[in-house]
Amino acid sequence: MNFAIVSAYCANTFRRLRDEEDGLALTEYLLLLGLLVGGVILAVGFFGSALSDGWTQWADWATVEISNPWNGDNAGAAAAAYGAADDGAGG
Template identity: 50%
Template sequence: MTEGLLRRTLYTYKLSLSEGLNLRLNILHRARGFFRDDDGLALTEYVVLLGVLTAIVVIAVQAFGVSVADVWVAWASWISDIPTPT
Protein backbone atom coordinates (compact mmCIF):
# COMPACT_ATOMS: atom_id res chain seq x y z
CA MET A 1 0.00 0.00 0.00
CA THR A 2 1.45 3.37 -0.89
CA GLU A 3 2.07 5.87 1.86
CA GLY A 4 -0.38 8.41 0.41
CA LEU A 5 -3.19 5.88 0.22
CA LEU A 6 -2.40 4.72 3.75
CA ARG A 7 -2.53 8.28 5.08
CA ARG A 8 -5.85 8.99 3.29
CA THR A 9 -7.34 5.78 4.67
CA LEU A 10 -6.13 6.61 8.18
CA TYR A 11 -7.53 10.14 7.89
CA THR A 12 -10.89 8.82 6.64
CA TYR A 13 -11.24 6.46 9.61
CA LYS A 14 -9.66 8.91 12.10
CA LEU A 15 -6.81 6.56 12.98
CA SER A 16 -3.25 7.41 13.90
CA LEU A 17 -0.38 5.90 11.93
CA SER A 18 0.43 3.39 14.66
CA GLU A 19 -3.24 2.37 14.95
CA GLY A 20 -3.41 1.91 11.20
CA LEU A 21 -0.30 -0.25 11.13
CA ASN A 22 -1.60 -2.32 14.05
CA LEU A 23 -4.90 -2.74 12.23
CA ARG A 24 -3.09 -3.84 9.08
CA LEU A 25 -0.96 -6.33 11.03
CA ASN A 26 -4.06 -7.62 12.81
CA ILE A 27 -5.80 -8.22 9.47
CA LEU A 28 -2.73 -10.03 8.10
CA HIS A 29 -2.47 -12.13 11.27
CA ARG A 30 -6.14 -13.15 11.02
CA ALA A 31 -5.79 -13.97 7.32
CA ARG A 32 -2.79 -16.21 7.99
CA GLY A 33 -4.68 -17.92 10.80
CA PHE A 34 -7.67 -18.45 8.52
CA PHE A 35 -5.58 -20.18 5.87
CA ARG A 36 -3.73 -22.32 8.42
CA ASP A 37 -6.92 -23.46 10.15
CA ASP A 38 -7.92 -26.96 9.03
CA ASP A 39 -11.05 -27.53 11.14
CA GLY A 40 -13.34 -27.30 8.11
CA LEU A 41 -11.31 -29.85 6.18
CA ALA A 42 -13.30 -32.82 7.47
CA LEU A 43 -16.58 -31.20 6.43
CA THR A 44 -15.21 -30.59 2.94
CA GLU A 45 -14.13 -34.21 2.66
CA TYR A 46 -17.60 -35.40 3.66
CA VAL A 47 -19.24 -33.12 1.09
CA VAL A 48 -16.95 -34.45 -1.65
CA LEU A 49 -17.67 -38.03 -0.55
CA LEU A 50 -21.42 -37.34 -0.61
CA GLY A 51 -21.12 -35.94 -4.14
CA VAL A 52 -19.19 -38.98 -5.36
CA LEU A 53 -21.70 -41.39 -3.80
CA THR A 54 -24.60 -39.46 -5.31
CA ALA A 55 -22.97 -39.62 -8.74
CA ILE A 56 -22.46 -43.38 -8.36
CA VAL A 57 -26.13 -43.89 -7.44
CA VAL A 58 -27.32 -41.77 -10.38
CA ILE A 59 -25.09 -43.70 -12.81
CA ALA A 60 -26.21 -47.05 -11.37
CA VAL A 61 -29.90 -46.14 -11.65
CA GLN A 62 -29.43 -44.98 -15.23
CA ALA A 63 -27.51 -48.13 -16.15
CA PHE A 64 -29.61 -50.72 -14.34
CA GLY A 65 -32.89 -48.91 -13.76
CA VAL A 66 -34.92 -50.67 -16.46
CA SER A 67 -33.71 -54.17 -15.63
CA VAL A 68 -34.20 -53.60 -11.90
CA ALA A 69 -37.72 -52.35 -12.56
CA ASP A 70 -38.46 -55.49 -14.63
CA VAL A 71 -37.15 -57.75 -11.85
CA TRP A 72 -39.19 -55.83 -9.27
CA VAL A 73 -42.40 -56.20 -11.31
CA ALA A 74 -41.74 -59.91 -11.85
CA TRP A 75 -41.12 -60.43 -8.14
CA ALA A 76 -44.23 -58.47 -7.19
CA SER A 77 -46.40 -60.49 -9.57
CA TRP A 78 -44.92 -63.72 -8.20
CA ILE A 79 -45.80 -62.62 -4.66
CA SER A 80 -49.33 -61.65 -5.68
CA ASP A 81 -49.84 -65.07 -7.41
CA ILE A 82 -49.16 -66.98 -4.21
CA PRO A 83 -52.47 -68.32 -2.93
CA THR A 84 -53.52 -67.08 0.46
CA PRO A 85 -54.45 -69.67 3.06
CA THR A 86 -58.12 -69.74 3.91
Protein backbone atom coordinates (compact mmCIF):
# COMPACT_ATOMS: atom_id res chain seq x y z
CA MET A 1 0.00 0.00 0.00
CA ASN A 2 1.02 3.52 -0.59
CA PHE A 3 2.12 5.35 2.56
CA ALA A 4 0.40 8.57 1.48
CA ILE A 5 -2.95 6.82 1.13
CA VAL A 6 -2.68 5.12 4.52
CA SER A 7 -1.52 8.35 6.14
CA ALA A 8 -4.41 10.32 4.63
CA TYR A 9 -6.90 7.64 5.69
CA CYS A 10 -5.60 7.65 9.28
CA ALA A 11 -5.62 11.45 9.42
CA ASN A 12 -9.17 11.59 8.03
CA THR A 13 -10.37 8.92 10.50
CA PHE A 14 -8.76 10.72 13.42
CA ARG A 15 -10.27 14.07 12.37
CA ARG A 16 -13.71 12.49 11.96
CA LEU A 17 -13.57 10.82 15.39
CA ARG A 18 -12.35 14.03 17.00
CA ASP A 19 -15.09 16.19 15.49
CA GLU A 20 -18.07 13.85 15.94
CA GLU A 21 -19.94 14.07 19.24
CA ASP A 22 -22.42 11.24 18.70
CA GLY A 23 -20.44 8.69 20.68
CA LEU A 24 -19.57 10.92 23.62
CA ALA A 25 -22.70 10.18 25.63
CA LEU A 26 -22.29 6.45 25.10
CA THR A 27 -18.65 6.67 26.15
CA GLU A 28 -19.56 8.57 29.30
CA TYR A 29 -22.23 6.03 30.20
CA LEU A 30 -19.81 3.17 29.61
CA LEU A 31 -17.22 4.83 31.85
CA LEU A 32 -19.82 5.32 34.59
CA LEU A 33 -20.97 1.73 34.21
CA GLY A 34 -17.39 0.54 34.49
CA LEU A 35 -16.86 2.58 37.66
CA LEU A 36 -20.09 1.24 39.12
CA VAL A 37 -19.20 -2.37 38.35
CA GLY A 38 -15.72 -1.84 39.78
CA GLY A 39 -17.21 -0.37 42.95
CA VAL A 40 -19.56 -3.31 43.37
CA ILE A 41 -16.72 -5.78 42.85
CA LEU A 42 -14.57 -3.97 45.42
CA ALA A 43 -17.46 -3.79 47.91
CA VAL A 44 -18.25 -7.48 47.58
CA GLY A 45 -14.57 -8.29 47.95
CA PHE A 46 -14.28 -6.09 51.02
CA PHE A 47 -17.54 -7.11 52.71
CA GLY A 48 -17.77 -10.62 51.21
CA SER A 49 -17.56 -12.65 54.40
CA ALA A 50 -19.99 -10.40 56.27
CA LEU A 51 -22.43 -10.57 53.35
CA SER A 52 -22.13 -14.33 53.26
CA ASP A 53 -22.82 -14.62 56.99
CA GLY A 54 -25.82 -12.28 56.72
CA TRP A 55 -27.32 -14.19 53.79
CA THR A 56 -26.79 -17.50 55.60
CA GLN A 57 -28.52 -16.23 58.75
CA TRP A 58 -31.40 -14.83 56.74
CA ALA A 59 -31.77 -18.05 54.77
CA ASP A 60 -31.80 -20.10 57.95
CA TRP A 61 -34.45 -17.84 59.48
CA ALA A 62 -36.56 -17.88 56.32
CA THR A 63 -36.36 -21.66 56.06
CA VAL A 64 -37.58 -22.17 59.61
CA GLU A 65 -40.13 -19.36 59.93
CA ILE A 66 -41.67 -19.39 56.49
CA SER A 67 -41.74 -23.13 55.90
CA ASN A 68 -43.37 -23.88 59.27
CA PRO A 69 -44.69 -20.85 61.16
CA TRP A 70 -46.13 -23.05 63.91
CA ASN A 71 -42.70 -23.81 65.36
CA GLY A 72 -40.38 -21.46 67.16
CA ASP A 73 -40.85 -18.42 69.38
CA ASN A 74 -43.91 -17.11 67.54
CA ALA A 75 -45.91 -20.35 67.51
CA GLY A 76 -48.71 -19.00 69.70
CA ALA A 77 -48.93 -15.71 67.84
CA ALA A 78 -48.94 -17.45 64.47
CA ALA A 79 -51.65 -19.86 65.59
CA ALA A 80 -53.79 -17.03 66.94
CA ALA A 81 -53.31 -14.99 63.79
CA TYR A 82 -54.49 -17.86 61.64
CA GLY A 83 -57.32 -18.88 63.97
CA ALA A 84 -55.85 -22.28 64.69
CA ALA A 85 -55.35 -21.77 68.44
CA ASP A 86 -57.50 -23.83 70.74
CA ASP A 87 -59.06 -21.30 73.08
CA GLY A 88 -60.94 -23.94 75.05
CA ALA A 89 -64.37 -22.61 74.03
CA GLY A 90 -65.17 -25.70 72.06
CA GLY A 91 -67.03 -25.63 68.90
